[in-house]
Amino acid sequence: MYLRKRLRMQKIVFFIVSVLAIVTLTAMMGIILIIFVKGIGVINWRFLTSLTSFDFYGVPQGGIGPAIVGTFLVTGLGLLFSVPLGILGGIFLSEYKTKRRLFSIMRMSVANLAGVPSVVHGLFGMAVFTVFLGFGLSILSASLTLSILALPIVIMVTENAMKNVPNSVREAAFALGAKRWQSALLVVFPAAFSKVMTGVILASVRIAGETAPILFTGATLYLTYYPHGFNEQFMALPYMIWGLVTTSINISASTPFAYGIAIVLITLVAVMNISVMLLRLKMRKRAVL
Amino acid sequence: MEFSLKIENLCAYFGEKKILDSITFDIPSKAVTAIVGPSGCGKSTFIRTINRMNDRFENFRASGKIILDGENILSKGYPLESLRMRVGMVFQRPNPFPKSIYENVAFGLKIHGIKNKKVLDETVYSSLKAAAVYEQVKDDLSLNAYKLSGGQQQRLCIARALAVKPEVILLDEPTSAIDPIATKQIEEVLERLSKDYTIVIVTHNIQQAARIADYIAFFYLGKLIEFGKAEKILTSPKEKLTNDYLTGVYS
Numbered sequence: 187m188y189l190r191k192r193l194r195m196q197k198i199v200f201f202i203v204s205v206l207a208i209v210t211l212t213a214m215m216g217i218i219l220i221i222f223v224k225g226i227g228v229i230n231w232r233f234l235t236s237l238t239s240f241d242f243y244g245v246p247q248g249g250i251g252p253a254i255v256g257t258f259l260v261t262g263l264g265l266l267f268s269v270p271l272g273i274l275g276g277i278f279l280s281e282y283k284t285k286r287r288l289f290s291i292m293r294m295s296v297a298n299l300a301g302v303p304s305v306v307h308g309l310f311g312m313a314v315f316t317v318f319l320g321f322g323l324s325i326l327s328a329s330l331t332l333s334i335l336a337l338p339i340v341i342m343v344t345e346n347a348m349k350n351v352p353n354s355v356r357e358a359a360f361a362l363g364a365k366r367w368q369s370a371l372l373v374v375f376p377a378a379f380s381k382v383m384t385g386v387i388l389a390s391v392r393i394a395g396e397t398a399p400i401l402f403t404g405a406t407l408y409l410t411y412y413p414h415g416f417n418e419q420f421m422a423l424p425y426m427i428w429g430l431v432t433t434s435i436n437i438s439a440s441t442p443f444a445y446g447i448a449i450v451l452i453t454l455v456a457v458m459n460i461s462v463m464l465l466r467l468k469m470r471k472r473a474v475l
Numbered sequence: 476m477e478f479s480l481k482i483e484n485l486c487a488y489f490g491e492k493k494i495l496d497s498i499t500f501d502i503p504s505k506a507v508t509a510i511v512g513p514s515g516c517g518k519s520t521f522i523r524t525i526n527r528m529n530d531r532f533e534n535f536r537a538s539g540k541i542i543l544d545g546e547n548i549l550s551k552g553y554p555l556e557s558l559r560m561r562v563g564m565v566f567q568r569p570n571p572f573p574k575s576i577y578e579n580v581a582f583g584l585k586i587h588g589i590k591n592k593k594v595l596d597e598t599v600y601s602s603l604k605a606a607a608v609y610e611q612v613k614d615d616l617s618l619n620a621y622k623l624s625g626g627q628q629q630r631l632c633i634a635r636a637l638a639v640k641p642e643v644i645l646l647d648e649p650t651s652a653i654d655p656i657a658t659k660q661i662e663e664v665l666e667r668l669s670k671d672y673t674i675v676i677v678t679h680n681i682q683q684a685a686r687i688a689d690y691i692a693f694f695y696l697g698k699l700i701e702f703g704k705a706e707k708i709l710t711s712p713k714e715k716l717t718n719d720y721l722t723g724v725y726s
Contacts, residue, residue, distance in 0.1 A: 284533065352570070354566060354568060354570035355570055355572060355573070357528065357531075357566065357570065358566065358570045358571070358572065358632070358635070359572070359582070359586075360528065360531070360559065361526060361528060361559055361563065361564040361566075361636070362559060362560075362563070362582060362583040362586065362635065362636070362639060363555070363556040363557065363558075363559035363560045363583065363586065363587065363639065364556075364582075364586050365556065365586075368586045372582070372585075372586065373572050373574075373582075376573070376574070377572070377573040
């Protein structure tokens with residue numbers, strides 16, 4: 187009797203869970219499908235590689251080359267600033283809890299920083315990097331702003347990855363006479379490395395898609411050339427989408443272009459996520475973690 | 476008889492709770508000393524105090540003296556790194572690093588600045604041999620230590636502890652997570668090692684103590700009840716508590 191009841195319960199729960207899973211999956215597939223249907227027409231080699239231009243009627247011509255380059259540049263540079271700092275911060279939070287005062291200050295800052303809306307990061311970046319430090323509207327200002335956005339993500343991911351490494355491993359290191367930094371950097375961090383990398387890639391996906399932080403710090407809607415240095419303005423994929431569907435002279439002609447950019451962004455994200463998976467697989471297979 | 480560690484009036488606390496109460500005895504050099512007693516009697520706390528592993532816990536506090544080579548290792552300025560090189564430890568559950576077999580054993584040397592490949596190689600081989608795990612792993616020292624069986628992992632942990640050439644090896648119930656055959660192998664290793672090292676092993680298994688111990692210290696509720704030669708403690712204990720424990724009145 188009792189068993190049958192439990193079996194029925196099991197079936198009901200499984201049914202509910204499956205329905206929810208299907209709903210989620212359908213919604214996601216739906217979004218991707220719509221974007222692909224509306225945008226696939228404009229995708230070709232020229233679209234990906236050539237400069238942007240508009241004809242007399244405001245119909246976009248050419249491609250999104252500068253926006254792709256710009257997004258890669260600010261994302262890469264943003265990671266370059268945030269990843270080393272964020273990893274060190276995460277290691278500190280996970281391994282140096284005994285430094286009470288610094289620990290709680292940092293913990294609080296990270297939590298607050300993570301909750302700040304991205305447009306506020308943009309304003310901050312404008313005030314500090316663009317104006318105060320005089321970097322102007324530039325790739326440098328925008329990357330620094332994005333790096334501040336990525337910083338709490340990298341810190342939190344690193345902290346969690348490090349915390350997941352069992353304490354017994356730390357004790358083993360200490361029992362051999364390791365100092366705390368040796369245990370942290372030589373044992374715990376390597377063990378947490380693949381998880382940290384996952385977090386880094388997730389952070390890069392996040393900042394690659396951000397618009398607000400680069401809005402006031404260096405992104406521009408239209409550039410007829412590729413930037414020559416980090417002190418110049420740049421085009422970026424997410425900002426370009428916004429520009430094409432809101433400020434273009436000929437919105438109906440620009441919209442497919444915007445969908446095309448969305449496809450590029452989604453593909454970028456997918457590629458990055460797949461690389462995370464491959465990385466993990468490789469880490470698991472390799473003899474040495 | 477020579478003594479490796481002299482313990483004088485050792486008390487230990489976690490917060491307000493007194494875990495060890497005035498422990499005084501000397502641990503004989505180059506012999507196996509087993510610490511036995513029922514769960515919660517302070518056995519683990521005791522050996523983790525000897526290499527100051529409990530310093531990790533903020534609410535831990537110890538008073539009294541543990542003398543190693545004429546110096547009190549509990550004194551404030553005593554360098555932990557060199558203490559832990561002289562006093563190695565093997566834990567209850569095998570805890571190899573998620574690294575290769577080679578790196579596991581070489582780690583202790585590397586963190587103390589030894590980089591000479593020849594020295595490292597020789598130490599890794601001799602340590603693995605001394606821990607009787609060399610034969611099983613020699614074909615591929617680059618294998619991740621996690622791929623080894625529990626018993627092999629524990630012997631690898633012994634090899635790792637041996638690599639830094641300690642004088643004392645502390646073992647905290649090293650076979651409690653391991654099957655009987657692997658346990659036997661580890662006991663054989665320990666017996667062999669006791670010719671050159673001072674071994675302190677915590678065990679809740681009287682049979683194990685009987686098999687390998689030269690000396691037995693019986694702990695009960697944080698107190699040292701009785702210490703002496705193993706056969707003496709096992710056959711004719713002086714204290715009633717020891718006798719009760721050995722005959723299984725409580726465990």
